[in-house]
Amino acid sequence: MSQDLNVEVRQRTISMVVEALSALSIPPPSLHELQFRLQAGEEVGLVEGLGLDSLGAMEFCIHLELQAGLVVTPEELIGSGSTQKLLLLLESRLVRNVAGDQEGQSDCC
DSSP states (O other): OOHHHHHHHHHHHHHHHHHHHHTSSSOOSOHHHHHHHHHTTOOOOTTTTTOOSHHHHHHHHHHHHHHHOOOOOHHHHHHTOSHHHHHHHHHHHHHHHHHHHHHHOOSOO
């Protein structure tokens, strides 16, 4: 993957994470600061920083699936252990979904 594409995928992934967090029943405070920290590559605690306790994780996963088509289980989310690993997991799913969409497109008809 090219550097520009990597940056684009990372930005899109962070935007999806922030959007999903904003939809939580109890969203984390200061989403703008959180987005900045994620873009800077800082580690933010899944529970402390993102508010992803067990209920928050379930809400987050549901939002990602409904809004972005990314299927991630709460176990995978919490099991990722860090926000940077979570971003990598989501990026891989996003790239896989886009590649699958492109394969399903046809030039005919």
